[in-house]
Amino acid sequence: MHTMESLASEALFARIGQLADNPMERMSRLATDGHRMLGMVCPNLPEELPHALGLVPTRLVLRPTPPTRSPEVLQTFCCTWVQALLDQGMRGELAGLCGITFACNTCDSLQNLPDIWRRTVTQPSTLYSLRFPVQGQGQAALEMLQAEIQLWRQSLERLVGDVLEPARLERSTRLFNRIRGALRQLQQLALHGEVGYSVLQAAAIASQTHPREEVLDLLEAALEHLTRASSSPAPGAPSPRVVLVGSYLDHPRLLQWLEQHHVTVVGDDSCSLSRTFEPEADLDPTDPLADMARRHLRRSPCPVQLQSAARRAAALSQTIRRGRAEGVVLLPYKGCEPHAFDNVILAQSLDQLGVPHITLEIDPHLGGWGQITTRLEAFVEMLDGVGDDELYPDSQAGRP
Amino acid sequence: MSDRNREQIYRPLLSSRSLKALMKRYYLLTKVAPRLRLKTAWLTSGAPVELPLSMGIIPQYPENYGALCGARRVGVELCQAAEARGYSPDLCSYARNDLGSLFAPDRAPLSGLSRPDVLIACNNICGTVTKWWEHLAHELKVPLFMLDTPFTEAQRPPHLLDYATRQLEAMIPWLERHTGRRFSPRRFGQVARRSAETIRLWNDCLDLCTARPSPLNSTDRFLCMAPVVTIRGSRSALGFYRLLKTEVMRRLERGEGAITVEERRRLLWDNIAIWYDVFGLSSRFARGGAVFPVDTYTSAWTGLIDEREGNITRGAGEPVWSAEWSAPVGARGLARVYSDIYLNRGMDSKLRVMERMIRHFELDGFVLHSNRSCKPYSLGQQVIRQELTRRTGKPGLVIEADMVDSRHYDTQRVPSQIATFLEVLA
Numbered sequence: 001m002h003t004m005e006s007l008a009s010e011a012l013f014a015r016i017g018q019l020a021d022n023p024m025e026r027m028s029r030l031a032t033d034g035h036r037m038l039g040m041v042c043p044n045l046p047e048e049l050p051h052a053l054g055l056v057p058t059r060l061v062l063r064p065t066p067p068t069r070s071p072e073v074l075q076t077f078c079c080t081w082v083q084a085l086l087d088q089g090m091r092g093e094l095a096g097l098c099g100i101t102f103a104c105n106t107c108d109s110l111q112n113l114p115d116i117w118r119r120t121v122t123q124p125s126t127l128y129s130l131r132f133p134v135q136g137q138g139q140a141a142l143e144m145l146q147a148e149i150q151l152w153r154q155s156l157e158r159l160v161g162d163v164l165e166p167a168r169l170e171r172s173t174r175l176f177n178r179i180r181g182a183l184r185q186l187q188q189l190a191l192h193g194e195v196g197y198s199v200l201q202a203a204a205i206a207s208q209t210h211p212r213e214e215v216l217d218l219l220e221a222a223l224e225h226l227t228r229a230s231s232s233p234a235p236g237a238p239s240p241r242v243v244l245v246g247s248y249l250d251h252p253r254l255l256q257w258l259e260q261h262h263v264t265v266v267g268d269d270s271c272s273l274s275r276t277f278e279p280e281a282d283l284d285p286t287d288p289l290a291d292m293a294r295r296h297l298r299r300s301p302c303p304v305q306l307q308s309a310a311r312r313a314a315a316l317s318q319t320i321r322r323g324r325a326e327g328v329v330l331l332p333y334k335g336c337e338p339h340a341f342d343n344v345i346l347a348q349s350l351d352q353l354g355v356p357h358i359t360l361e362i363d364p365h366l367g368g369w370g371q372i373t374t375r376l377e378a379f380v381e382m383l384d385g386v387g388d389d390e391l392y393p394d395s396q397a398g399r400p
Numbered sequence: 401m402s403d404r405n406r407e408q409i410y411r412p413l414l415s416s417r418s419l420k421a422l423m424k425r426y427y428l429l430t431k432v433a434p435r436l437r438l439k440t441a442w443l444t445s446g447a448p449v450e451l452p453l454s455m456g457i458i459p460q461y462p463e464n465y466g467a468l469c470g471a472r473r474v475g476v477e478l479c480q481a482a483e484a485r486g487y488s489p490d491l492c493s494y495a496r497n498d499l500g501s502l503f504a505p506d507r508a509p510l511s512g513l514s515r516p517d518v519l520i521a522c523n524n525i526c527g528t529v530t531k532w533w534e535h536l537a538h539e540l541k542v543p544l545f546m547l548d549t550p551f552t553e554a555q556r557p558p559h560l561l562d563y564a565t566r567q568l569e570a571m572i573p574w575l576e577r578h579t580g581r582r583f584s585p586r587r588f589g590q591v592a593r594r595s596a597e598t599i600r601l602w603n604d605c606l607d608l609c610t611a612r613p614s615p616l617n618s619t620d621r622f623l624c625m626a627p628v629v630t631i632r633g634s635r636s637a638l639g640f641y642r643l644l645k646t647e648v649m650r651r652l653e654r655g656e657g658a659i660t661v662e663e664r665r666r667l668l669w670d671n672i673a674i675w676y677d678v679f680g681l682s683s684r685f686a687r688g689g690a691v692f693p694v695d696t697y698t699s700a701w702t703g704l705i706d707e708r709e710g711n712i713t714r715g716a717g718e719p720v721w722s723a724e725w726s727a728p729v730g731a732r733g734l735a736r737v738y739s740d741i742y743l744n745r746g747m748d749s750k751l752r753v754m755e756r757m758i759r760h761f762e763l764d765g766f767v768l769h770s771n772r773s774c775k776p777y778s779l780g781q782q783v784i785r786q787e788l789t790r791r792t793g794k795p796g797l798v799i800e801a802d803m804v805d806s807r808h809y810d811t812q813r814v815p816s817q818i819a820t821f822l823e824v825l826a
Contacts, residue, residue, distance in 0.1 A: 112776065307537075
C-alpha cells in the first residue's frame with residue numbers, strides 16, 4: 001500500500017519536476033497556446049494581482065548558459081543575474097512574454113536594467129517598474145507601497161484591457177494561499193528527510209512560473225499520496241545537514257549534487273524558496289488589495305531592504321536550530337551587492353554560533369562547476385568531522 | 401606627475417589656497433568636535449545637510465573622505481582592510497575604503513573620520529548606500545536615519561514626493577532625540593538661504609565654463625566641489641565660492657584658460673573622478689589641448705538642473721527651499737530637490753542632460769568613466785555612448801577604471817586609448 005502511494009507521489013512530483021525544467025522554454029510554448037505570460041523579476045511582487053486579471057505571472061528563471069549578447073552593453077561588474085536576464089531578452093527568448101514587471105528601488109543593477117532593456121530588446125516592450133520602500137516600517141512606507149500597487153494595477157488593467165474584479169482577486173488570493181500552504185507542507189517533509197529539497201525546489205519553480213491551477217492540483221495530490229505513504233513519524237533527516245542561503249536558488253544541479261553526496265538540505269534563506277511561501281506571505285482573502293502592501297512589510301526582509309542582515313541572521317539561527325543543521329552554504333550571485341553586504345553579517349553571526357559555513361560565489365549558469373564541487377566536497381567532509389553532538393550537545397535526539 | 405610638470409600645463413587657481421585652508425579647518429573641526437562635545441553626523445553626499453547643519457551638528461562625509469584617500473593613494477590598502485573582514489572586492493570602493501578606515505585606522509589618513517553621533521543616509525545617489533550605511537550602523541553602534549527617495553525612470557509621481565516629505569518631517573524629531581540639539585525654523589532658514597546662495601555661486605562658476613577657453617578644467621571642479629558637498633549652508637563655504645567666482649571671472653576678463661596650452665578640444669566628463677590619477681589623467685588630455693569645461697559629476701550638487709525649462713542654466717529662479725522652514729512646505733521643497741537629482745532619474749533624463757551639456761558648452765566629444773564602483777553612473781554607458789553620438793554627432797570614449805581602487809586601472813591601456821581618441825578628434 002505504502003509502495004503504491006509512494007509510487008504515485010513520485011510520479012506526481014516527477015511531473016512537477018518536468019514543469020520546472022527549463023521554464024522559459026515552457027513559457028514560450030504556453031504563450032503560443034494562448035496564455036498571456038507576464039514576466040516577474042522579483043518573487044516579492046504580489047502574483048495575485050496579474051493572476052486575477054487573467055495573466056500567468058512567471059518569475060524569470062534563467063537558462064543555465066553563459067551570456068553571449070549582453071556583454072555588448074553591460075560591463076562585467078554588473079550583477080551576473082542581470083547580465084543573464086538581459087542576455088536572454090536580447091536573444092529573443094523572452095519574446096513570448098506580454099510584459100515584464102521589474103522591482104525597482106532594490107539594487108543598482110536591477111534599477112538600471114529597464115532603461116537598457118528598452119534600447120536593446122524588442123520584445124517584450126511593455127515594462128513596468130514597481131518601487132518598493134527600502135525600509136519596511138512606518139505608515140509612510142505603507143502608503144507609498146499602496147500607491148505603487150494601485151499604479152501597477154492600473155497598468156496591468158491597461159495591458160489586458162479589463163478591470164480588476166474583487167471576486168476574481170479573492171479567488172486568486174485563495175488559490176495562492178493554498179499553493180503556499182502546500183509548499184510549506186512539502187518543506188516540512190523535506191525537513192524530516194521524506195523528500196529531497198530538490199523536490200521542493202522544483203515545486204517552488206513550477207508554482208512561480210506555470211499556470212497555478214495545474215500546479216496546485218499536482219502538488220496537493222502528490223502531498224496526499226505522500227502523507228498516506230508515511231505511517232510513522234519521520235526519524236529526522238540524515239547527516240550532514242545544511243541550510244542554503246542565496247538569492248535565486250534555481251539550479252537543480254546544485255541540489256542534486258548535494259543529495260547525491262548524502263547531504264540533506266534542512267532549510268533555506270533564499271529569495272526563490274522559503275521566503276516566498278512563509279506564512280507571512282499569505283494574503284487576507286477578504287481584502288487582498290489592501291493587504292498586499294502590509295504583506296510586503298510584514299514578510300521576512302530580503303537583502304535589498306535596510307537593516308535586513310540582523311533580522312536575517314536571527315531567522316537563520318532559528319532555521320539552523322529547527323533543522324539541526326551542521327553547516328550553512330552561502331550562495332551569492334557574483335556582482336550581487338545586497339547579498340554580498342548581508343553575507344558579512346550573516347557570516348559573523350554564524351561564527352558566533354559556531355556553525356561552519358562556506359561562501360560559494362556563483363553565476364546563473366554555474367560557471368566553474370568543478371571548483372564549486374571541489375570546495376563543496378571539502379566542506380562536506382569537514383562537516384562529517386564536526387558531528388551533530390558538538391553543535392547540539394543538549395539535544396536528546398542523536399544522529400539518525 | 402610632479403607638481404612642477406603639473407603647473408606647466410595647469411594654471412593653478414589662487415583660490416585653491418583658500419580651499420586647502422578651508423578644508424583643513426573643516427577636518428580639524430571634525431577631529432576636535434568630540435572633545436568639544438559637539439555633535440557630529442556622517443552623511444551621504446546626497447543627504448540634506450541643511451537640516452543637521454542648522455541644528456549645530458557637524459557633518460562628515462565618508463565619500464569625500466574616500467576621495468581624499470583615493471587622491472592620497474591609500475585607497476587600495478583600506479579596501480583590502482575591508483576585504484580581510486569579508487567584504488567582497490566587487491563592492492563599491494567608497495564603501496570598502498570607508499569600512500577599511502574603521503578596521504585599520506592606523507593606515508587611514510587623519511586616522512579616519514571622527515566617530516559620529518548619528519548617521520544620515522539618502523539613497524538618491526545609489527542603492528549601495530542602503531547596505532553600506534546599515535553596516536556602518538552595525539560597526540559603529542550608532543543610530544541611522546535613511547531617507548528613502550525611490551528612483552524614477554520618468555516623472556516623479558506625487559506619492560513619492562509625499563513619501564520623501566514625511567520622512568524629512570520625521571527626521572527633525574529623530575535628530576533632536578538622538579543628538580539633544582533643538583531644531584529652529586529661523587536658523588534653518590538662515591542655513592537654507594546660505595546653502596541656496598552657495599549653490600547659485602557654484603552654478604555660476606560652472607556656467608562660466610561655456611567660455612572659450614574654459615576657465616576651469618574638470619580637475620579644478622573636482623577639487624573645488626568639496627565645500628558645496630560637505631558644508632553648503634555654512635558661512636565659510638559661501639565665502640569660498642564668492643572668491644572662486646571672482647577668480648573665474650578674472651580669468652574670463654583676461655582670456656585665461658584652465659590650461660596653459662592652446663585649448664583645441666572641449667570634452668564632457670561623465671562619472672566620478674579617478675581620484676588616484678586625477679591630475680595625471682587630465683594632463684594627458686591637456687597635453688593634447690583637450691579640456692573638460694563640464695561634467696555630470698560636479699553638476700550633481702547644483703540642485704537646480706532644470707531640464708523642464710529646456711535649458712541647463714542653473715541658478716535661475718528661487719531655489720525651492722529658500723523660504724523659511726514651515727512644515728510641510730519646507731520639507732516638501734527639500735524632498736523635491738533631494739529626490740530629483742541626476743543619478744536618481746532614468747536614462748532618458750541623463751541623455752537629455754548630457755546632450756544639452758554637449759550643445760550648451762559647444763563640446764567636441766565626451767569621455768565616459770566606466771566606474772566599476774558606481775553602477776548608477778556606469779551601467780548603460782555603452783547604450784548612452786551610441787545614443788549620444790547619434791544625437792550630437794560627437795565621438796565618445798569609455799575608460800574602464802574605479803574611483804578609489806587603482807587595482808582596476810590599466811595604466812598602459814588608458815593612455816593609449818586617450819591618444820587614439822585625441823587623434824580621432826583632431
